[in-house]
Amino acid sequence: EIVLTQSPATLSVSPGERATLSCRASQSVSSYLAWYQQKRGQAPRLLIDDASNRATGIPARFSGSGSGTDFTLTISSLEPEDFAVYYCQQRSNWPLTFGGGTKVEVK
């Protein structure tokens, strides 16, 4: 099973600032990595597919990069609605796995 480790667990950022989230895989997942945003009481929302492709309707301030074992989600300028928990997911191997999440909170 591929283990995904997200860091940091909590990121304290002020609105308008840049946020950088990390996801590291225990073995290569090529580019088969996705990022999700989840707000309290809601289902996850797909942000990024295949490491760097924004899903339909996702604002350009969200960007993904990386391949192999190291991936990054960047939010260029945090809006109030971006404070949430973010998860990465690998779809390279079965079983599919999620990272433990990064909570982005208001500083």
Place this chain on the structure above:
Amino acid sequence: EVQLVESGGGLVQPGGSLRLSCAASGFSFSTYSMNWVRQAPGKGLEWVSYISSSSSTIYYADSVKGRFTISRDNAKNSLYLQVNSLRAEDTAVYYCASGGWISWGQGTLVTVSS
């Protein structure tokens, strides 16, 4: 509009069973693979099971293998998860998600407790 609506959750005793359903609308359900994902209270996401569009390919997480069964009825635009031999650690919100992972239901809560 794409919609996925889960149902069937509830309170069940350890060792009990439930059948979760996911009703799909607004897209060509029969052409999409589907997944179940769960989230224990206050915890992260855990993928549970996958079924291909024709039901020919099925996968399970090790934590549920042998106890859970995924199925679908393309004529009824519905996805199912039969959950048996439930344990306290199966307590979670269960989400269905489309194969493209863009569409998710609102989730149904399964609570396993005596």
